[in-house]
Amino acid sequence: MVGEIKSKMKRNIMKDFGLRKHFGLRKLAILGLMCGTFSGIVPGQLQAQADFDKPFYPETVKFNAAIPKPATMIGHPLGHRVARNDLLVRYLTDVANISDRVTSEVIAYSHEGRPIVMLTITSPENHARIDDIREAHNALRGKDAPASIPDDMPVVTWLNYGVHGAEVSSTDAVLPVVYHLAAAEGPEIEKTLKKSVILVIASFNPDGSSRQSAWNHMHGADVPVTNPDHRLHNTFWPGGRTNHYWFDLNRQWLLLQHPEAKGWVEKFHQWRPNINADYHEMATDKTYYFHPGAADRTHPLIPQKSMALLDKVADRPRAFMDGEQRLYFSEEGYDNFYLGKGSTYPHVHGTVGVLFEQAHSDGFKDSDYGVVSFRDNIRTHYRTSLEIVRAGVELRPELLKFQKSFGAETRELAAKDKVKGYIFAAPKDPARIYHALDLLNRHQIAVKRTTKDVTVNKKLFRAGQSYLVETNQAQYRLIKGLFGKITTFENNTFYDVSGWTLPLAFDLDYAEVSGKNIAGEILGTPKPVAAPVPEKAGSGYLFSWHNYYAPKALYRLQNAGYLPRVATKPFEIETAEGIQKMDRGSIMVPVGRQGGHSDQDLHKIMTQIAQEDGVKIHSVGSVHTPTQGMDLGSLSFSVLKAPKVLLLTGEGIASYDAGEVWHLLDKRMKMPVTMIDKQNLAKINLANFTHVILVGGNHKDLKGKVADQINNWVKQGGTLVAHRQGAKWAYDSLLADKKDAKKDAKKEAADKTSTAPERLLYGDKVMNEVQDIIGGAVMAGDLDITHPIGYGVSDRDIASHRNTLLAFDAPKNPYATVVRIKENALLSGYASEKNQKKLAGKTMLLAERHGKGSVVLFTDNPNFRAYFYGTNKLFMNSLFFSKVFDKPRKAK
Template sequence: MKTLFLFFKLSFFCVVSLFSIAICAAPQVDTIFDSSVTFDPTITEPESFLGHRLGDQMARNDRMIAYFQELAAQSERVKYEVIAYSNERRPIVTLTITSVDNHKNLAQLQAQHMSLQQGATPELIDMPVVSWINFGVHGGEVSSNDSALPIAYHLAAAQGKEIDKLLDNSVILLTASMNPDGNSRESAWNLKYSSQVSVSDPNHALHGSPWPSGRTNHYWFDLNRQWMLQQQPEPVGWVNKFHQWRPNIVADFHEMRSYKSFYFHPGAPDRVHPIINKQAMTLLSDVVQGPRDFLDSEARAYFNEEAYDNFYLGKGATYPHLYGSLGILFEQASSAGLLSTPRGILSFRDNIRTYYHVGLALLNNAVDKKTELLSFQQQFFSQAKEQAKGDKVKAYVFTAPEDPARLFHFLQLLERNKITVKPLQKDLKTNGTQFFANKAYIVETAQASYPMVKGLFSKVTEFENNTFYDVSGWTMPLAFGLQYEPLTRRNYKVGDPIKVTFPRQSDVPMAKVAYAFEWSNYYAPKVLYKLLSQGYRPRIANNEFQANTDKGLHTFQRGSVVVSTGWQGGSNNTELHQLMNDAATKEGIPVFTLNSANTQSTGMDLGSNNIEPVSLPKVLLVVGSGMSQYQAGEVWHLLDQRMSMPVVLLEKWRLNSVKLSDYTHLVMADGTYSDMTAELTDKVTTWVKSGGTFVGIGDGAKWAGETLLDLNTVSMKPGNGSAQPRINYSSKAHLEAQDIVGGAIMAGDLDITHPLGYGYSRREIASHRSGLLAFEPPKNPYATIVKIAKQPLLTGFTSAENQQQLAGNAMLVGQRLGQGSVIVFTDDPNFRGYFYGTEKLFMNSLFFSKLFSNPRPLAAE
């Protein structure tokens, strides 16, 4: 595709046909770079390397990476480093760019910079500022990726006093592309629909990439929501790099809707998380003066301090604020190629040029504000220390004794966010909850990462502004399903800080009669699937029972898995033993051996009919146009990456033709259901009645609940009053926000005796809610698996009226339909890959969907 390079300051003539194809006679400006800048001729220009002009087409990710390698080979200013690999094994590259002299002392400069956070007071005037510019976290935001190329070239090849000042006084980290898998999908689409003649009609295929969009990574996660969560390999790599340097500024380059102008931080002042240092926003405004001046010089429209926020702590422009860095978001209107918009024709090439100049202006401005930035970071950690001293909460204690693997993943999250954890060494009881020594942990607030400790552990339910760009609540112990309490006194005993390791169990002795393990273990579904797929016949205990085991007398809870060594169809017991040993040593599951079918339970020996068989699930996940790539990706990632279970991804339009009887489970998440014809509905209904299980999440739950189960969704009623009051229009946005559940965490009452509640030891459960969908309690009194609590809000924003109307209704419903089952979740049990506390509910819907029954009909009188 050839695009026409347009400057807003240049005059040009466009003729737009009836089909909105723009034919523009415009002066052709061949360079993105200012003519006043001279470049080292021995350094290869990006256009010479790529073989096309920047902006004529998207640069392929592999060519971008190869170009960065070329720059590092040619310029002593540039160091090339792979900081991570994507799910598709593409490298994520960071260039470290500074003067040759700084490179010679880089390790010393890094140590000196990091010493600011330990209270050191070096001569700030002699220290370089550390600036990190990152590109392409959303792979479909095309100018964000490609503008990294001219910036990297400029930093490597520009000559003169200005570049010398910049490189002598700063260490620059440049990362691109942060999402190479999504970027590769987008560039393939771009090249597929490239053409010799530029087409600006927004209906042209080039201007809208297919499902899944390049915005997301391989598993369709939005990586710009993963800085704090780090549930994907890409953010694990970047955040680790961030903590190696703790840069003074972190600039995050994006694109937004084409009808908008240009945005950069600071955002809305009343939508900043309370833990963020107030001085940060003032200093941030000073640091972006360079980009502001450039845009003003070209009479380009932009806006600050509205629309976007700094509330959710897991975004690239917010996360750095928790560690004394300034996160800065840049958003410019997307062009994709050449696009006609209400503000005029946008050019991909011009967008690249804009970000090139904005990026350099920011880096130079950071040098001008070097002393202020370094002083701020130095003071930040001193202030955080003082804040911790004044905090009435001195520590948080937490545990999950029933599931060491889930606890491990929480500890791993803390470690990745540089939070110090200590083991509890003496039993502690607080607020009615008992925490046992060596099974619970303490996070003290008096530590260098105090702001992030508060960000992860605090519950926030009151806000200055109830409008949110992203979720409003994410308290991590709730998401992980942990028992936890804040401690206001230092009445606990702890050991030395821990190093997080996976809780591998000891070898399992050979069993004479059976092996057994608890379903509460996070990776129990993975082991159960492996047993079933290899032809073994595990069974599920529907009641608790006691048995003598190799570890002594043990009480097995409902949902425990029992695998007999006999009656396995001739399967090799040595191989079964190896599977059970792997479950203990690799998956962290305590496996027990039983040498008698006789147990200590009255009427519950191993041959009991209350220990039922389960079948191998064959899961069909509906994806494609009309479905939420985020929720579908969460399911795919959970089953594929964590549970090693195959899942068939079926595009929605193929539902009409696929043979459903080849599958046991059909999973449908958020999406559009208006195209579910009567014929297709009948097909799904017949399949369920014949023995299939439908699992719906969000809109999928709504469709199935209303269509397959005849459930009523809760009607959210407006406020009291017979007459509608007159309201000023200026209040519209604020008042409408009251009707939105801004990604809050809600409390529920879980029936732990129901098969869909197996693996849980407490009835209280927290789930992520992003809407007002709920079901009225079904007529079947056993079908409400999770009932929304009377006072449901745990953290985040939901209006008091909405809380009242949601209370007492159903979040999770499971009901039989013929020989099959329908299981519907109004909340997302797999949200963003970090809601470990509710993922078990989803896994139960796959393995235990036939272990329950509808109530018997009453006998006629």
């Protein structure tokens, strides 16, 4: 039997991939050995090889010989290796150049400069009128939609592959899909192309895909190894899942902080497809999943009609899977709640989003269901992709009708809503406002700038500095999703975060508007604000710390060799514009004594800061100020040294957390970050750094000499900044009173043994356990804005992202709590009342001096998904102002 399988597999490789012509028999033999199809077969692999033996392409379909098969470009059969991203892109563009059914365009470039290619596939006749089709398609949602849907209007189906680079079959499946749509012949494909416009994005995440492909090629072997512990199946940290900065791009549809997501969301809004299919992989010991997800975990803004249509669309892949006697599941495990995922974002735009997940394999890999084959995985995603295209054609009238009714029903919902808009402002920070406006614009949400002062809920919003998003517009549902707050849920289980309210994340002043007609002017495309060129100063230059990019400006000065200082008290200055009030955290750069830099050089760099960083610069002619007792030479100005940052990375470190720090410092603030694997820490001379950043993860390995190394370095003057589990390690290892810790442990043990444990039904286990979680919620904190770590924030209310119960009891140092968690702290998302009570009054952000150094601990993540612009400020303060505060004086 094994011999028959070997022989048949060899024939199918030649048949399926057309390799005889392109490689010759000698190379075929080599490929066979490398693929492991002709040697090393063991009985445990028979099912995987039987799957491998299935014809890849439908045997009933004839293909145009002028269209090359994928193997001719990628250099190996599908499933033999992960396709190199550059060769995958080249194949797709080659097909577009050959076929009159296919056109290609680059819609974005990744951080590493790789193109993200989108293909438009339809009949030549449709291509000739493609702009008219798109215009008519989008008009269906508008107020002036035609009374009836034109008979010749195609359905628009969008197939998305490879948002997670490590989910390799979700990338490589694009190759046979495109080949099939370009090369298949006969009445069925002609009808499909006439009735459809099929949009294909080949690789959402080319940087991650390239990392994963390189790993796969590097560990390729003649004989496949199915052991899950084999090095091939355990990618290096951080793996290929994420993009260049280690972000999960499938969470970026709503947040739009990376070029990849900006590109594909722009293209999504150009087309607003009827179906959006998103292809993924999951754990190896699972079967195959596709939407619909758990019915009681659907966001309330998603129409029930959309979910009903989703169920009909899923009938096609169900039929295929049943026909091949394959196991699959739906309606559990995954959901449609977080609006920022590729399969959920579409549903608030009248598009049916479908998630596909299958068991992971990047070769042959053991699983609870037998050996999983990479080739078979590619084939399965390819075949279900064809079924989604077929579903679009078969359900075309219903999908187009839903598209039309979606627009009308959305307008009705907006008219009935008592909330008529959201007004917001950040009067001291034009940069944060710009980023908020840019995000809204990319989501095609119209914004007005107010032209008159208005007071809402006793809060004054100034004319020209405030912005209004009215709910009565086409993007009503998404507006509610971005500005609304949901704190009660039918099911408290979440696949992802449960709260993401934009004005809370951006720390904006905002309020709901009901029944007020607020005067305003519609904004165009927002642009970064450049501050005016400052006058040449006689004594010094000053700028506020409120601007988001003030840290970037400060580091620019420090890196150029200047000696800026920070104000620890508010004061006033006399400028050409009159008296200006300056808050704590304001930066002062004296003209004199700047290490040989000329006045002209200093004015030049201050001009660059104003124009490139958008930070307003104040020029002063005298050291004397109108503030009594505080001139510019005051003791209330502290000298600042440039931070030299070490970010711990590698195994045990949460790569998302580390990537968020790297992205903030490198991409936004233009600050260098030295990244060293945690396991190599003992070899590093920490004296070369001012700051060490330890983010979330598992830090049990930081003990003994390594823990002592960090402790001694801090005591000698270093600053440790830690987040989440990193903060817990730092507190326990550096700050905790060992005697108190032992007492607390004994008390906790006594509490556990004082009463008999309650008996619970196992069937209630899942629902009981979700009561003890925090589902990625937004929580309120009380910020000490007089503390240096709180500089640059206008008021004491601060919101942060939280998904753990980690928080500190009030420290003995009464000044060490920078952010205290409020009573009833939940602002948006899920946290049980029990957990809110546990957190109330505890410390979220702790700043202590430790010897000559400092320890700054965030129990939340201040840089979450590059979206929490508000708490970004606190993190940057921990780098620049960690030595500006002192220990409390001991009583004499």
